[in-house]
Amino acid sequence: MDNNFHIFPSETFIDLCLYQYGHEKCTPGHLFGPATRNHYLFHYVLSGTGTLMATNSKGQNVNYQVRSGQGFMIFPGQITTYVADIQVPWEYVWVEFDGLRTTEILNVCGFSKDAPVYMAHSREARKKMADELIYISQNSEQSPFHLMGHFYLFADLLAQSVARPQPAATSKMSDYYIKEAINFIEQNFQNDISIEDVAAVCGINRSYLGRIFRTSTGRSPQEFLIHYRMTKAAELLKLTTLSIGDIGSAVGYENALHFSRAFKNVYGVSPRAWREQHR
Template sequence: MPEEKILTVDFAHQDACSEILPRSPLLSSYHASWKGFRLDHHQQPAHETPEHSSQQHIIAISLQNNVTKAERVLDGRFQYENIINGDVAVIPANTHHISRWQSEGKFLLITLEPAFFTRAILESGDFQDVDLIPHFARPDLLIQQIGLALKSELESDGMGSLIYIESLATTLCIHLLRHYCAFSETSAKLSKDKGLSRTKLRQAISYIHENLEKELSLVEIADVVGMSMYHFSRLFKQSIGFAPHQYVLNCRIEKAKKLLSRTEITIEQICQQVGFHNQSHFTNVFRKLIGITPKAYREKVSQ
Protein backbone atom coordinates (compact mmCIF):
# COMPACT_ATOMS: atom_id res chain seq x y z
CA MET A 1 0.00 0.00 0.00
CA PRO A 2 1.25 3.52 -0.77
CA GLU A 3 2.46 5.49 2.25
CA GLU A 4 -0.15 7.93 3.56
CA LYS A 5 0.77 11.51 2.78
CA ILE A 6 1.41 13.73 5.81
CA LEU A 7 -0.48 17.04 5.86
CA THR A 8 1.82 20.04 5.46
CA VAL A 9 0.66 23.30 7.05
CA ASP A 10 1.94 26.73 6.04
CA PHE A 11 1.17 29.38 8.66
CA ALA A 12 1.99 32.08 6.13
CA HIS A 13 -1.59 31.50 4.97
CA GLN A 14 -4.38 33.20 6.90
CA ASP A 15 -6.55 30.10 7.40
CA ALA A 16 -3.71 27.65 8.13
CA CYS A 17 -5.10 26.81 11.61
CA SER A 18 -8.33 25.47 10.08
CA GLU A 19 -6.39 22.60 8.50
CA ILE A 20 -5.63 21.05 11.90
CA LEU A 21 -8.04 22.71 14.38
CA PRO A 22 -11.87 22.85 14.45
CA ARG A 23 -12.19 26.55 15.38
CA SER A 24 -10.59 29.72 14.09
CA PRO A 25 -8.29 31.56 16.50
CA LEU A 26 -9.83 34.10 18.84
CA LEU A 27 -7.04 36.50 17.94
CA SER A 28 -4.34 36.47 15.27
CA SER A 29 -1.45 38.69 14.26
CA TYR A 30 -1.86 37.66 10.62
CA HIS A 31 -2.93 41.18 9.56
CA ALA A 32 -0.45 42.94 11.87
CA SER A 33 2.87 44.20 10.51
CA TRP A 34 4.87 41.46 12.24
CA LYS A 35 7.51 40.00 9.95
CA GLY A 36 8.86 36.48 10.32
CA PHE A 37 6.60 35.33 13.12
CA ARG A 38 2.93 35.01 13.97
CA LEU A 39 0.80 34.71 17.12
CA ASP A 40 -2.59 32.96 17.35
CA HIS A 41 -4.74 32.77 20.49
CA HIS A 42 -6.94 29.65 20.60
CA GLN A 43 -9.80 28.20 22.58
CA GLN A 44 -10.49 24.74 21.12
CA PRO A 45 -12.79 21.88 22.12
CA ALA A 46 -11.48 18.38 22.85
CA HIS A 47 -9.81 17.37 19.61
CA GLU A 48 -7.23 15.23 17.84
CA THR A 49 -5.19 16.86 15.12
CA PRO A 50 -4.36 14.96 11.95
CA GLU A 51 -0.74 13.94 11.58
CA HIS A 52 0.94 16.96 10.12
CA SER A 53 4.10 19.00 9.84
CA SER A 54 4.48 22.75 9.61
CA GLN A 55 6.69 24.82 7.37
CA GLN A 56 7.37 27.02 10.42
CA HIS A 57 8.68 26.32 13.91
CA ILE A 58 5.75 26.11 16.34
CA ILE A 59 5.81 27.14 20.00
CA ALA A 60 2.63 26.08 21.81
CA ILE A 61 1.94 27.81 25.16
CA SER A 62 -0.84 26.50 27.43
CA LEU A 63 -3.20 28.99 29.08
CA GLN A 64 -5.12 26.29 30.98
CA ASN A 65 -6.17 27.00 34.56
CA ASN A 66 -6.93 23.31 35.13
CA VAL A 67 -4.91 20.23 34.25
CA THR A 68 -5.71 18.94 30.75
CA LYS A 69 -4.96 15.31 29.96
CA ALA A 70 -3.40 14.99 26.55
CA GLU A 71 -1.35 12.75 24.30
CA ARG A 72 1.27 13.82 21.82
CA VAL A 73 3.21 12.09 19.06
CA LEU A 74 6.28 14.17 18.25
CA ASP A 75 8.86 13.11 15.72
CA GLY A 76 7.74 9.48 16.07
CA ARG A 77 7.80 9.50 19.89
CA PHE A 78 4.68 9.18 22.04
CA GLN A 79 4.03 10.74 25.43
CA TYR A 80 1.10 11.27 27.82
CA GLU A 81 0.92 14.85 29.05
CA ASN A 82 -0.87 16.55 31.94
CA ILE A 83 -0.83 20.08 30.60
CA ILE A 84 -1.15 23.10 32.90
CA ASN A 85 -0.87 26.85 32.56
CA GLY A 86 2.57 27.88 31.30
CA ASP A 87 3.54 24.54 29.77
CA VAL A 88 5.35 24.92 26.45
CA ALA A 89 5.81 22.46 23.59
CA VAL A 90 8.34 23.09 20.82
CA ILE A 91 7.66 21.58 17.40
CA PRO A 92 10.39 22.42 14.84
CA ALA A 93 9.54 22.92 11.18
CA ASN A 94 9.02 19.72 9.16
CA THR A 95 8.54 17.61 12.32
CA HIS A 96 5.68 15.08 12.21
CA HIS A 97 3.20 15.88 14.96
CA ILE A 98 -0.12 14.66 16.39
CA SER A 99 -1.78 16.15 19.46
CA ARG A 100 -4.98 15.08 21.19
CA TRP A 101 -6.55 16.55 24.32
CA GLN A 102 -9.59 15.38 26.27
CA SER A 103 -11.19 18.69 27.30
CA GLU A 104 -11.38 22.27 26.08
CA GLY A 105 -7.93 23.74 25.49
CA LYS A 106 -6.78 27.34 25.73
CA PHE A 107 -3.38 28.10 24.26
CA LEU A 108 -1.17 30.40 22.22
CA LEU A 109 0.64 29.33 19.07
CA ILE A 110 3.75 31.26 18.06
CA THR A 111 5.00 30.31 14.61
CA LEU A 112 8.52 31.33 13.58
CA GLU A 113 9.71 31.35 10.01
CA PRO A 114 12.91 29.22 9.88
CA ALA A 115 14.71 32.05 8.06
CA PHE A 116 13.78 34.49 10.85
CA PHE A 117 14.98 32.06 13.52
CA THR A 118 18.20 31.24 11.68
CA ARG A 119 18.97 34.91 11.12
CA ALA A 120 18.58 35.63 14.85
CA ILE A 121 20.98 32.77 15.62
CA LEU A 122 23.60 33.87 13.09
CA GLU A 123 23.38 37.46 14.29
CA SER A 124 23.95 36.38 17.90
CA GLY A 125 27.32 34.81 17.12
CA ASP A 126 29.15 32.50 14.75
CA PHE A 127 27.08 29.37 15.44
CA GLN A 128 27.28 26.31 13.23
CA ASP A 129 25.30 23.08 13.01
CA VAL A 130 22.48 24.39 15.22
CA ASP A 131 19.20 22.45 15.20
CA LEU A 132 15.99 23.21 17.04
CA ILE A 133 15.02 20.02 18.90
CA PRO A 134 11.42 18.80 19.47
CA HIS A 135 10.29 19.10 23.10
CA PHE A 136 7.15 17.76 24.76
CA ALA A 137 5.15 20.10 26.99
CA ARG A 138 7.04 21.39 30.02
CA PRO A 139 7.01 24.63 32.06
CA ASP A 140 8.93 27.60 30.69
CA LEU A 141 8.19 30.87 32.46
CA LEU A 142 10.11 33.10 30.05
CA ILE A 143 8.40 31.77 26.92
CA GLN A 144 5.03 32.08 28.70
CA GLN A 145 5.79 35.72 29.55
CA ILE A 146 6.89 36.46 25.97
CA GLY A 147 3.71 34.88 24.60
CA LEU A 148 1.48 36.84 26.97
CA ALA A 149 3.35 40.08 26.21
CA LEU A 150 2.87 39.54 22.45
CA LYS A 151 -0.81 38.79 23.06
CA SER A 152 -1.16 41.99 25.07
CA GLU A 153 0.46 44.03 22.31
CA LEU A 154 -1.85 42.46 19.74
CA GLU A 155 -4.89 43.23 21.90
CA SER A 156 -3.92 46.91 21.85
CA ASP A 157 -5.48 47.04 18.36
CA GLY A 158 -2.11 47.18 16.67
CA MET A 159 -1.05 50.21 18.69
CA GLY A 160 1.82 48.40 20.37
CA SER A 161 5.38 49.47 19.69
CA LEU A 162 6.90 47.57 16.78
CA ILE A 163 10.36 47.86 18.31
CA TYR A 164 9.08 46.19 21.50
CA ILE A 165 7.37 43.40 19.55
CA GLU A 166 10.56 42.75 17.55
CA SER A 167 12.56 42.67 20.79
CA LEU A 168 10.23 40.04 22.24
CA ALA A 169 10.56 37.86 19.14
CA THR A 170 14.35 38.18 19.19
CA THR A 171 14.47 37.28 22.88
CA LEU A 172 12.36 34.20 22.15
CA CYS A 173 14.76 33.07 19.42
CA ILE A 174 17.82 33.44 21.64
CA HIS A 175 16.08 31.61 24.49
CA LEU A 176 15.24 28.75 22.12
CA LEU A 177 18.87 28.73 20.97
CA ARG A 178 20.16 28.40 24.52
CA HIS A 179 17.64 25.87 25.86
CA TYR A 180 16.02 24.01 22.95
CA CYS A 181 18.79 23.57 20.39
CA ALA A 182 21.59 21.10 19.79
CA PHE A 183 24.85 22.44 18.39
CA SER A 184 28.38 21.21 18.00
CA GLU A 185 31.10 21.85 20.57
CA THR A 186 32.95 23.92 18.00
CA SER A 187 30.09 26.42 17.82
CA ALA A 188 31.18 29.81 19.01
CA LYS A 189 29.89 31.23 22.26
CA LEU A 190 27.88 34.42 22.47
CA SER A 191 29.97 37.51 22.00
CA LYS A 192 31.29 39.05 25.22
CA ASP A 193 31.50 42.59 23.90
CA LYS A 194 31.09 45.22 26.59
CA GLY A 195 28.88 47.62 24.67
CA LEU A 196 28.61 49.90 21.66
CA SER A 197 31.44 52.19 20.73
CA ARG A 198 30.89 55.85 21.65
CA THR A 199 30.42 56.71 17.99
CA LYS A 200 27.78 54.05 17.33
CA LEU A 201 25.97 54.81 20.59
CA ARG A 202 25.89 58.53 19.72
CA GLN A 203 24.59 57.72 16.22
CA ALA A 204 21.83 55.49 17.57
CA ILE A 205 20.72 57.94 20.25
CA SER A 206 20.73 60.87 17.83
CA TYR A 207 18.63 58.94 15.33
CA ILE A 208 16.12 57.98 18.03
CA HIS A 209 15.74 61.57 19.26
CA GLU A 210 15.39 62.92 15.70
CA ASN A 211 12.63 60.41 14.85
CA LEU A 212 10.55 60.07 18.01
CA GLU A 213 7.38 61.03 16.13
CA LYS A 214 7.79 58.03 13.79
CA GLU A 215 7.14 54.29 14.23
CA LEU A 216 10.70 53.27 15.03
CA SER A 217 11.72 49.66 14.54
CA LEU A 218 14.68 47.81 16.00
CA VAL A 219 15.88 46.84 12.52
CA GLU A 220 15.78 50.47 11.41
CA ILE A 221 17.87 51.75 14.33
CA ALA A 222 20.35 48.89 14.01
CA ASP A 223 20.77 49.68 10.29
CA VAL A 224 21.80 53.22 11.17
CA VAL A 225 24.90 51.92 12.94
CA GLY A 226 25.47 49.07 10.48
CA MET A 227 24.73 46.21 12.88
CA SER A 228 22.38 43.25 13.11
CA MET A 229 19.19 43.67 15.11
CA TYR A 230 20.16 41.20 17.84
CA HIS A 231 23.78 42.33 18.19
CA PHE A 232 22.76 45.99 18.39
CA SER A 233 20.00 45.32 20.94
CA ARG A 234 22.32 43.43 23.27
CA LEU A 235 25.20 45.92 23.05
CA PHE A 236 22.86 48.91 23.40
CA LYS A 237 21.51 47.53 26.67
CA GLN A 238 25.05 46.83 27.88
CA SER A 239 25.97 50.44 27.10
CA ILE A 240 23.15 52.32 28.86
CA GLY A 241 21.28 49.74 30.94
CA PHE A 242 18.04 49.91 28.93
CA ALA A 243 16.81 47.79 26.04
CA PRO A 244 16.22 49.92 22.89
CA HIS A 245 12.42 49.78 23.21
CA GLN A 246 12.62 50.92 26.85
CA TYR A 247 14.93 53.78 25.94
CA VAL A 248 12.66 54.92 23.09
CA LEU A 249 9.63 54.85 25.38
CA ASN A 250 11.44 56.86 28.06
CA CYS A 251 12.58 59.42 25.48
CA ARG A 252 9.03 59.83 24.22
CA ILE A 253 7.67 60.43 27.70
CA GLU A 254 10.48 62.87 28.58
CA LYS A 255 9.78 64.86 25.41
CA ALA A 256 6.06 64.80 26.25
CA LYS A 257 6.80 66.17 29.74
CA LYS A 258 8.70 69.11 28.22
CA LEU A 259 5.91 69.84 25.73
CA LEU A 260 3.27 69.65 28.46
CA SER A 261 5.12 72.11 30.67
CA ARG A 262 6.48 74.54 28.08
CA THR A 263 3.83 74.75 25.34
CA GLU A 264 0.10 75.30 24.94
CA ILE A 265 -0.44 72.66 22.26
CA THR A 266 -3.12 70.07 22.94
CA ILE A 267 -2.43 66.70 24.51
CA GLU A 268 -3.61 65.06 21.29
CA GLN A 269 -0.99 67.02 19.30
CA ILE A 270 1.71 66.14 21.83
CA CYS A 271 0.71 62.48 21.54
CA GLN A 272 1.37 62.63 17.79
CA GLN A 273 4.65 64.51 18.15
CA VAL A 274 6.10 61.88 20.48
CA GLY A 275 5.15 58.89 18.34
CA PHE A 276 2.02 57.41 19.94
CA HIS A 277 -0.78 56.14 17.71
CA ASN A 278 -3.61 57.41 19.88
CA GLN A 279 -4.21 59.48 22.98
CA SER A 280 -5.49 56.55 25.04
CA HIS A 281 -2.27 54.57 24.57
CA PHE A 282 -0.20 57.68 25.31
CA THR A 283 -2.13 58.36 28.50
CA ASN A 284 -1.78 54.77 29.72
CA VAL A 285 2.00 54.70 29.16
CA PHE A 286 2.46 58.17 30.67
CA ARG A 287 0.51 57.20 33.78
CA LYS A 288 2.47 53.96 34.11
CA LEU A 289 5.87 55.70 33.97
CA ILE A 290 5.09 59.04 35.69
CA GLY A 291 2.26 58.02 38.03
CA ILE A 292 -0.31 60.56 36.80
CA THR A 293 -2.06 61.36 33.51
CA PRO A 294 -0.68 63.94 31.03
CA LYS A 295 -3.52 66.30 31.92
CA ALA A 296 -2.80 66.01 35.64
CA TYR A 297 0.93 66.50 34.98
CA ARG A 298 0.26 69.69 32.98
CA GLU A 299 -1.95 71.06 35.75
CA LYS A 300 0.67 70.20 38.37
CA VAL A 301 3.61 71.91 36.61
CA SER A 302 1.55 74.99 35.71
CA GLN A 303 0.67 75.76 39.35
Protein backbone atom coordinates (compact mmCIF):
# COMPACT_ATOMS: atom_id res chain seq x y z
CA MET A 1 0.00 0.00 0.00
CA ASP A 2 1.45 3.35 -1.09
CA ASN A 3 0.62 6.09 1.40
CA ASN A 4 1.76 9.18 3.25
CA PHE A 5 0.49 10.38 6.60
CA HIS A 6 1.12 13.64 8.43
CA ILE A 7 0.18 15.16 11.79
CA PHE A 8 -0.62 18.87 11.66
CA PRO A 9 1.93 20.70 13.85
CA SER A 10 -0.48 23.11 15.57
CA GLU A 11 -3.70 22.77 17.60
CA THR A 12 -4.21 26.47 18.21
CA PHE A 13 -6.60 27.28 15.35
CA ILE A 14 -10.17 27.71 16.58
CA ASP A 15 -12.62 28.23 13.70
CA LEU A 16 -11.16 25.29 11.81
CA CYS A 17 -8.15 23.15 12.67
CA LEU A 18 -6.40 20.32 10.89
CA TYR A 19 -5.27 17.36 12.96
CA GLN A 20 -3.99 14.82 10.46
CA TYR A 21 -3.98 14.40 6.69
CA GLY A 22 -2.62 12.08 4.05
CA HIS A 23 -2.88 10.08 0.86
CA GLU A 24 -3.35 6.32 0.43
CA LYS A 25 -3.22 4.03 -2.56
CA CYS A 26 -4.72 0.87 -1.11
CA THR A 27 -4.01 -2.74 -1.92
CA PRO A 28 -6.99 -4.95 -2.95
CA GLY A 29 -9.27 -5.61 0.00
CA HIS A 30 -7.37 -3.30 2.36
CA LEU A 31 -9.61 -2.68 5.38
CA PHE A 32 -9.65 -0.11 8.16
CA GLY A 33 -11.92 -0.51 11.19
CA PRO A 34 -14.22 -0.92 12.87
CA ALA A 35 -13.10 2.25 14.63
CA THR A 36 -14.32 5.57 15.99
CA ARG A 37 -12.66 8.97 15.65
CA ASN A 38 -12.45 12.03 17.90
CA HIS A 39 -12.79 14.50 15.00
CA TYR A 40 -14.28 14.73 11.50
CA LEU A 41 -12.59 12.95 8.58
CA PHE A 42 -13.23 13.60 4.93
CA HIS A 43 -11.98 11.15 2.28
CA TYR A 44 -11.99 11.96 -1.42
CA VAL A 45 -11.56 9.04 -3.83
CA LEU A 46 -9.10 9.80 -6.61
CA SER A 47 -9.47 6.46 -8.39
CA GLY A 48 -10.95 3.02 -7.87
CA THR A 49 -13.79 2.09 -5.58
CA GLY A 50 -14.57 0.69 -2.15
CA THR A 51 -17.20 0.28 0.55
CA LEU A 52 -17.94 2.43 3.59
CA MET A 53 -19.78 0.75 6.47
CA ALA A 54 -21.02 3.36 8.95
CA THR A 55 -23.61 3.73 11.68
CA ASN A 56 -26.42 6.18 10.91
CA SER A 57 -28.23 8.53 13.30
CA LYS A 58 -30.18 5.57 14.72
CA GLY A 59 -27.07 3.49 15.33
CA GLN A 60 -27.84 1.14 12.44
CA ASN A 61 -24.98 -0.04 10.21
CA VAL A 62 -25.34 1.01 6.56
CA ASN A 63 -23.15 0.10 3.57
CA TYR A 64 -22.23 2.69 0.92
CA GLN A 65 -20.43 2.04 -2.35
CA VAL A 66 -18.06 4.93 -3.02
CA ARG A 67 -16.18 5.36 -6.28
CA SER A 68 -13.77 7.70 -8.03
CA GLY A 69 -14.95 11.31 -7.93
CA GLN A 70 -16.97 10.72 -4.76
CA GLY A 71 -16.00 10.82 -1.10
CA PHE A 72 -17.32 10.34 2.40
CA MET A 73 -17.48 12.15 5.75
CA ILE A 74 -16.86 10.39 9.05
CA PHE A 75 -18.29 11.91 12.22
CA PRO A 76 -16.81 11.93 15.76
CA GLY A 77 -17.88 8.86 17.72
CA GLN A 78 -19.36 7.15 14.65
CA ILE A 79 -18.42 3.49 14.19
CA THR A 80 -17.01 3.00 10.69
CA THR A 81 -15.21 0.42 8.59
CA TYR A 82 -14.04 0.99 5.04
CA VAL A 83 -12.56 -1.50 2.65
CA ALA A 84 -10.95 -1.23 -0.80
CA ASP A 85 -12.49 -3.14 -3.69
CA ILE A 86 -10.81 -6.45 -4.57
CA GLN A 87 -10.70 -5.76 -8.31
CA VAL A 88 -10.27 -1.97 -8.45
CA PRO A 89 -9.01 -0.78 -5.04
CA TRP A 90 -9.38 2.86 -4.26
CA GLU A 91 -6.82 5.61 -3.89
CA TYR A 92 -7.83 8.58 -1.78
CA VAL A 93 -6.70 11.74 -0.01
CA TRP A 94 -8.07 12.57 3.43
CA VAL A 95 -8.12 15.23 6.13
CA GLU A 96 -9.02 15.06 9.82
CA PHE A 97 -10.36 18.35 11.17
CA ASP A 98 -12.62 20.07 13.67
CA GLY A 99 -13.48 23.55 14.90
CA LEU A 100 -16.25 26.02 15.59
CA ARG A 101 -17.17 26.42 11.92
CA THR A 102 -17.42 22.68 11.21
CA THR A 103 -21.18 22.57 11.76
CA GLU A 104 -21.60 25.35 9.21
CA ILE A 105 -19.61 23.38 6.61
CA LEU A 106 -21.62 20.21 7.23
CA ASN A 107 -24.92 22.10 6.93
CA VAL A 108 -23.93 23.86 3.71
CA CYS A 109 -22.73 20.60 2.15
CA GLY A 110 -25.65 18.52 3.44
CA PHE A 111 -23.49 15.98 5.28
CA SER A 112 -24.99 13.98 8.13
CA LYS A 113 -24.68 10.48 9.60
CA ASP A 114 -27.62 9.58 7.35
CA ALA A 115 -26.01 11.17 4.27
CA PRO A 116 -22.21 10.76 4.54
CA VAL A 117 -21.38 10.32 0.84
CA TYR A 118 -19.99 13.27 -1.12
CA MET A 119 -21.33 13.64 -4.67
CA ALA A 120 -20.39 16.82 -6.53
CA HIS A 121 -22.63 18.73 -8.92
CA SER A 122 -19.82 20.90 -10.28
CA ARG A 123 -17.00 18.99 -11.95
CA GLU A 124 -14.78 22.07 -12.08
CA ALA A 125 -15.15 22.86 -8.36
CA ARG A 126 -14.68 19.17 -7.50
CA LYS A 127 -11.38 19.05 -9.41
CA LYS A 128 -10.12 22.23 -7.72
CA MET A 129 -11.15 20.81 -4.33
CA ALA A 130 -9.23 17.60 -5.01
CA ASP A 131 -6.20 19.64 -6.06
CA GLU A 132 -6.24 21.43 -2.70
CA LEU A 133 -6.35 18.12 -0.81
CA ILE A 134 -3.49 16.74 -2.90
CA TYR A 135 -1.50 19.93 -2.33
CA ILE A 136 -1.96 19.68 1.46
CA SER A 137 -0.92 16.01 1.46
CA GLN A 138 2.23 16.76 -0.55
CA ASN A 139 3.41 19.88 1.26
CA SER A 140 3.71 18.97 4.93
CA GLU A 141 6.91 21.05 5.20
CA GLN A 142 4.95 24.29 4.74
CA SER A 143 4.00 26.45 7.72
CA PRO A 144 0.73 25.83 9.61
CA PHE A 145 -0.70 29.14 8.31
CA HIS A 146 0.12 28.15 4.73
CA LEU A 147 -1.55 24.75 5.08
CA MET A 148 -4.58 26.24 6.83
CA GLY A 149 -4.94 28.70 3.96
CA HIS A 150 -5.21 25.80 1.55
CA PHE A 151 -7.56 23.99 3.92
CA TYR A 152 -9.91 26.99 3.87
CA LEU A 153 -9.78 26.91 0.06
CA PHE A 154 -10.64 23.21 0.22
CA ALA A 155 -13.64 23.92 2.48
CA ASP A 156 -14.89 26.67 0.16
CA LEU A 157 -14.55 24.48 -2.93
CA LEU A 158 -16.19 21.56 -1.16
CA ALA A 159 -19.24 23.76 -0.55
CA GLN A 160 -19.17 25.13 -4.11
CA SER A 161 -18.97 21.67 -5.64
CA VAL A 162 -22.12 20.34 -4.00
CA ALA A 163 -23.99 23.45 -5.18
CA ARG A 164 -26.88 23.09 -2.78
CA PRO A 165 -26.53 25.78 -0.12
CA GLN A 166 -28.96 25.51 2.78
CA PRO A 167 -31.00 28.46 4.08
CA ALA A 168 -29.12 30.29 6.80
CA ALA A 169 -30.19 29.11 10.25
CA THR A 170 -29.84 32.58 11.72
CA SER A 171 -31.00 36.02 10.70
CA LYS A 172 -28.68 38.95 10.04
CA MET A 173 -29.38 40.31 13.53
CA SER A 174 -28.51 37.01 15.22
CA ASP A 175 -25.30 36.87 13.16
CA TYR A 176 -24.47 40.29 14.60
CA TYR A 177 -25.13 39.05 18.15
CA ILE A 178 -22.87 36.03 17.65
CA LYS A 179 -20.08 38.21 16.25
CA GLU A 180 -20.39 40.57 19.21
CA ALA A 181 -20.36 37.64 21.65
CA ILE A 182 -17.24 36.10 20.11
CA ASN A 183 -15.47 39.47 20.04
CA PHE A 184 -16.26 40.01 23.72
CA ILE A 185 -14.99 36.55 24.67
CA GLU A 186 -11.78 36.95 22.65
CA GLN A 187 -11.05 40.31 24.32
CA ASN A 188 -12.02 39.31 27.87
CA PHE A 189 -11.35 35.56 28.20
CA GLN A 190 -8.61 36.23 30.76
CA ASN A 191 -11.09 37.95 33.09
CA ASP A 192 -13.74 36.47 35.35
CA ILE A 193 -16.60 36.71 32.85
CA SER A 194 -19.86 34.78 32.73
CA ILE A 195 -22.24 33.97 29.90
CA GLU A 196 -24.64 36.46 31.47
CA ASP A 197 -21.96 39.11 30.89
CA VAL A 198 -21.66 38.05 27.24
CA ALA A 199 -25.42 38.18 26.74
CA ALA A 200 -25.61 41.60 28.44
CA VAL A 201 -23.01 43.04 26.07
CA CYS A 202 -25.14 41.83 23.15
CA GLY A 203 -28.31 43.19 24.74
CA ILE A 204 -30.11 39.83 24.73
CA ASN A 205 -30.93 37.19 27.34
CA ARG A 206 -28.75 34.16 28.02
CA SER A 207 -31.31 31.65 26.75
CA TYR A 208 -31.60 33.30 23.32
CA LEU A 209 -27.81 33.69 23.05
CA GLY A 210 -27.35 30.01 23.83
CA ARG A 211 -29.89 28.97 21.21
CA ILE A 212 -28.50 31.03 18.31
CA PHE A 213 -24.89 30.33 19.31
CA ARG A 214 -25.35 26.56 19.24
CA THR A 215 -27.25 26.72 15.95
CA SER A 216 -24.44 28.68 14.33
CA THR A 217 -21.34 27.06 15.87
CA GLY A 218 -22.46 23.69 17.20
CA ARG A 219 -21.32 24.70 20.69
CA SER A 220 -22.85 26.57 23.58
CA PRO A 221 -21.32 29.94 24.57
CA GLN A 222 -19.88 28.29 27.70
CA GLU A 223 -18.25 25.54 25.63
CA PHE A 224 -16.82 28.16 23.26
CA LEU A 225 -15.40 30.18 26.17
CA ILE A 226 -13.77 27.11 27.75
CA HIS A 227 -12.39 25.89 24.43
CA TYR A 228 -10.98 29.34 23.65
CA ARG A 229 -9.34 29.61 27.07
CA MET A 230 -7.81 26.15 26.77
CA THR A 231 -6.49 26.90 23.28
CA LYS A 232 -4.76 30.01 24.64
CA ALA A 233 -3.47 27.98 27.59
CA ALA A 234 -1.98 25.40 25.21
CA GLU A 235 -0.17 28.20 23.37
CA LEU A 236 1.34 29.44 26.66
CA LEU A 237 2.31 25.92 27.74
CA LYS A 238 4.13 25.36 24.47
CA LEU A 239 5.73 28.77 23.98
CA THR A 240 6.57 29.94 27.53
CA THR A 241 8.07 28.67 30.78
CA LEU A 242 5.29 30.13 32.92
CA SER A 243 4.09 27.93 35.77
CA ILE A 244 0.82 26.00 35.46
CA GLY A 245 -0.75 28.29 38.05
CA ASP A 246 0.33 31.44 36.20
CA ILE A 247 -1.02 30.10 32.92
CA GLY A 248 -4.32 29.22 34.55
CA SER A 249 -4.55 32.75 35.93
CA ALA A 250 -3.67 34.18 32.51
CA VAL A 251 -6.68 32.47 30.92
CA GLY A 252 -9.19 33.31 33.65
CA TYR A 253 -8.71 30.59 36.28
CA GLU A 254 -7.53 31.76 39.71
CA ASN A 255 -7.93 28.21 41.04
CA ALA A 256 -5.18 26.01 39.57
CA LEU A 257 -7.16 22.82 40.24
CA HIS A 258 -10.16 24.13 38.34
CA PHE A 259 -7.88 25.10 35.45
CA SER A 260 -6.21 21.67 35.33
CA ARG A 261 -9.59 19.94 35.39
CA ALA A 262 -10.94 22.10 32.55
CA PHE A 263 -7.77 21.59 30.49
CA LYS A 264 -7.93 17.81 30.90
CA ASN A 265 -11.59 17.79 29.84
CA VAL A 266 -10.59 19.44 26.54
CA TYR A 267 -7.22 17.83 25.79
CA GLY A 268 -7.48 14.52 27.65
CA VAL A 269 -4.32 15.07 29.71
CA SER A 270 -3.18 17.47 32.44
CA PRO A 271 -1.49 20.76 31.51
CA ARG A 272 1.83 19.42 32.81
CA ALA A 273 1.59 16.24 30.74
CA TRP A 274 0.55 18.22 27.64
CA ARG A 275 3.57 20.49 28.03
CA GLU A 276 5.89 17.46 28.27
CA GLN A 277 4.37 15.93 25.13
CA HIS A 278 4.73 19.13 23.08
CA ARG A 279 8.20 20.32 24.05
